[in-house]
Amino acid sequence: MILSYKYEYSILKEYILFVIILLNFFIEFELIFIGVNTLGRYLIQRLLAIIPVFMIVAITVFMLIHITPGDPALLMAGDEATPAQIDALRKDLGLDKPIHIQLVNYFKDISRGNLGHSIFNNHDVRGLIVQRLEPTLSIAFVAEGLAILIGIPLGIIAAWKSNTLYDRLIMIFAVGGFAIPSFWLGYNLIWLFAVKLSWFPAIGYNSFTDGIGPWIQSITLPCISIGTIGAALIVRMTRSSMLEILREDYIRTARAKGLAEFPVLIRHAFKNAGLPVITVIGLGIAGLVTGLVVTEAVFAIPGVGRLMVNGVARRDFPIIQGVVLATTVSYVLINLLIDLSYGYLDPKIRYK
Amino acid sequence: MTTQVQSYSRFRENLKTTKRILKGNPNLLLGVILVTFFVIVSLGAGILDKANDPKCEESSQIRKTNAIEKHGKDKYKEHYAVVDCSPAIYIKPFIRLNPPGYPENLKNVPPNATEDQIETMRAKERAETHISHWFGTDLMGRDVYSRTLHGGRLSLAVAATVSLLVMLTAALIGIPTGYFRRVDNIVMRFMDGLMAFPSFLLAIALVAILGPSFQNVVIALWITGIPGVVRIIRSLVLTLRESQYVEAARAIGAQPLRILFIHIFPQTIAPIVVAGTYIFANSILTEAGLSFLGTGIPPTTPSWGNQMGESRIYASISSWTIFFPGLMVALMVLAVNLVGDGLRDALDPKLRRRG
Numbered sequence: 001m002i003l004s005y006k007y008e009y010s011i012l013k014e015y016i017l018f019v020i021i022l023l024n025f026f027i028e029f030e031l032i033f034i035g036v037n038t039l040g041r042y043l044i045q046r047l048l049a050i051i052p053v054f055m056i057v058a059i060t061v062f063m064l065i066h067i068t069p070g071d072p073a074l075l076m077a078g079d080e081a082t083p084a085q086i087d088a089l090r091k092d093l094g095l096d097k098p099i100h101i102q103l104v105n106y107f108k109d110i111s112r113g114n115l116g117h118s119i120f121n122n123h124d125v126r127g128l129i130v131q132r133l134e135p136t137l138s139i140a141f142v143a144e145g146l147a148i149l150i151g152i153p154l155g156i157i158a159a160w161k162s163n164t165l166y167d168r169l170i171m172i173f174a175v176g177g178f179a180i181p182s183f184w185l186g187y188n189l190i191w192l193f194a195v196k197l198s199w200f201p202a203i204g205y206n207s208f209t210d211g212i213g214p215w216i217q218s219i220t221l222p223c224i225s226i227g228t229i230g231a232a233l234i235v236r237m238t239r240s241s242m243l244e245i246l247r248e249d250y251i252r253t254a255r256a257k258g259l260a261e262f263p264v265l266i267r268h269a270f271k272n273a274g275l276p277v278i279t280v281i282g283l284g285i286a287g288l289v290t291g292l293v294v295t296e297a298v299f300a301i302p303g304v305g306r307l308m309v310n311g312v313a314r315r316d317f318p319i320i321q322g323v324v325l326a327t328t329v330s331y332v333l334i335n336l337l338i339d340l341s342y343g344y345l346d347p348k349i350r351y352k
Numbered sequence: 353m354t355t356q357v358q359s360y361s362r363f364r365e366n367l368k369t370t371k372r373i374l375k376g377n378p379n380l381l382l383g384v385i386l387v388t389f390f391v392i393v394s395l396g397a398g399i400l401d402k403a404n405d406p407k408c409e410e411s412s413q414i415r416k417t418n419a420i421e422k423h424g425k426d427k428y429k430e431h432y433a434v435v436d437c438s439p440a441i442y443i444k445p446f447i448r449l450n451p452p453g454y455p456e457n458l459k460n461v462p463p464n465a466t467e468d469q470i471e472t473m474r475a476k477e478r479a480e481t482h483i484s485h486w487f488g489t490d491l492m493g494r495d496v497y498s499r500t501l502h503g504g505r506l507s508l509a510v511a512a513t514v515s516l517l518v519m520l521t522a523a524l525i526g527i528p529t530g531y532f533r534r535v536d537n538i539v540m541r542f543m544d545g546l547m548a549f550p551s552f553l554l555a556i557a558l559v560a561i562l563g564p565s566f567q568n569v570v571i572a573l574w575i576t577g578i579p580g581v582v583r584i585i586r587s588l589v590l591t592l593r594e595s596q597y598v599e600a601a602r603a604i605g606a607q608p609l610r611i612l613f614i615h616i617f618p619q620t621i622a623p624i625v626v627a628g629t630y631i632f633a634n635s636i637l638t639e640a641g642l643s644f645l646g647t648g649i650p651p652t653t654p655s656w657g658n659q660m661g662e663s664r665i666y667a668s669i670s671s672w673t674i675f676f677p678g679l680m681v682a683l684m685v686l687a688v689n690l691v692g693d694g695l696r697d698a699l700d701p702k703l704r705r706r707g
Binding site for chain 1: 541542544545546548549550551552553554556557558560561562563633637638640641644645646647660664667671674675678679681682683685686689690
């Protein structure tokens with residue numbers, strides 16, 4: 001026991017040393033940039049910036065279980081548990097060890113992709129998440145696609161026809177879409193399209209392996225109710241960045257040389273105005289996550305959000321931690337990808 | 353005397369500026385009017401709800417006497433239901449779920465009655481009771497209108513507390529962070545880590561673990577709200593500390609604390625207030641989402657979110673129990689966002705965006 005304790009402690013020291021070295025690299029990153037071009041420098045900078053973020057995310061998720069008022073094992077076991085059961089649970093989760101060793105164990109586990117197992121039914125948390133990934137991802141992709149397909153054209157029209165009735169109407173949609181809770185929109189859609197008109201099923205999800213038709217029918221309403229917020233965000237961003245570009249001299253030149261309005265808007269203006277929009281799409285994914293958690297509860301869709309909500313209702317802490325960690329890591333990675341593509345798409349970053 | 357005149361003239365000056373700003377920005381005016389309306393209605397919820405409606409008492413009395421006349425003193429209780437107008441208390445012994453305008457579910461309807469007969473009975477009942485539930489009643493027979501008024505109180509209280517706390521703490525963290533280079537790297541790494549979480553997910557996890565209560569909802573929204581505002585303030589202070597007047601202050605030997613409080617802090621007030629309004633709007637939305645999922649304000653006190661959350665199970669047969677509280681959330685958030693956009697344009701022309 002003592003031996004293993006010492007062993008764990010030395011691992012902890014190694015971890016701390018590792019972190020310090022990484023942070024040092026991060027702070028004085030000029031050192032590793034000798035002989036690297038600007039794009040490479042940008043890539044390395046972005047990749048290094050991820051490491052402390054991941055560490056803090058992991059530590060925060062680890063600490064979630066320890067900020068409970070009182071003993072977490074007691075809280076998880078419920079009111080009817082016997083002391084022996086509580087002890088078993090404590091041992092099972094490793095809560096009987098000192099906190100720094102728990103942290104090291106947690107880091108070890110998550111670096112192997114082990115997210116623990118549910119207290120409620122002993123299932124592997126990673127397995128549970130993977131199982132429920134399909135509905136969540138299909139809704140997320142379709143909703144984001146819908147938001148982009150609606151948001152960008154509306155934003156371009158609003159900037160093109162700025163200060164007209166079209167602009168006003170589109171901006172009312174953008175400001176309103178931002179204020180509406182997605183679950184409320186979901187219920188109103190159910191009421192109108194499922195209860196009154198019965199065009200779509202009110203609740204439930206059909207996997208696309210059962211056929212494309214039922215799949216599309218089952219995800220239409222959730223996608224609209226989630227996509228509206230994203231669309232509103234994209235409309236606002238597209239409009240404001242297009243307005244700035246449309247005032248540039250080269251747009252006037254393009255118009256003066258007799259180009260039609262459509263190529264001016266798309267090829268000259270939007271090609272430059274699109275870059276900030278890409279960033280906003282990345283940031284909008286946080287809104288997408290919110291929408292997914294809530295909307296899956298509305299439409300009774302067996303996705304990751306529902307797993308989270310069920311875990312919250314049963315106080316199943318490993319599930320809560322696992323879902324939060326997995327979602328956050330994928331959110332950070334998506335934003336990293338977007339940042340990297342940004343470095344690739346923007347010549348100013350490429351050739352600085 | 354002179355000070356009075358001075359303060360009066362300053363007051364008039366301020367009034368003039370306010371009028372000019374509101375005139376130039378109809379959206380801001382609309383937002384201010386809506387927010388004022390909501391604040392007044394929420395503060396006056398105790399007066400405006402149906403619990404204090406004399407008609408409510410009266411109709412209860414009339415119904416009671418009618419029931420006694422009809423069924424006799426011993427049996428009247430089976431045929432008479434109290435019109436419950438109180439927002440929070442659950443008294444109902446039976447299930448009633450009525451759309452707006454309908455007074456009560458009908459009792460003693462013959463099983464073979466046609467729609468028309470039921471409709472006439474309803475009309476009679478309505479005339480008898482004098483009272484109509486403007487927003488309908490929920491599953492427990494509670495008046496949705498009264499509950500919505502009271503729910504607004506709670507939602508506004510959460511949002512106001514959270515935005516004040518976030519503004520204060522973000523200023524306390526952000527200003528020194530931007531000014532002192534050494535603190536900057538550590539604090540901002542930490543803030544980046546917190547920013548990496550999708551805020552709603554972190555808020556659910558926090559409330560789930562701390563336990564659902566007003567206080568814990570506020571704590572969760574507070575923690576998730578801080579990093580964004582800190583980042584805004586810090587980037588502002590980073591530019592301010594290089595500005596000439598701060599350099600001048602440093603040159604004549606001003607202490608860092610003096611520079612922070614007297615020279616830098618006043619410059620950050622406008623952006624902090626603007627960020628505070630967005631936090632306010634976001635808190636209303638997030639609180640509604642949390643309470644909707646059952647992890648927010650416990651159902652004993654009505655809030656817009658838990659009103660909708662309680663109606664989840666029977667939402668397909670009663671749209672009104674969700675429609676009205678949700679409409680209030682949407683209008684309130686819209687109003688606060690309009691105020692935020694307007695303030696951003698009015699307070700700081702540099703931040704002005706056409707979006």
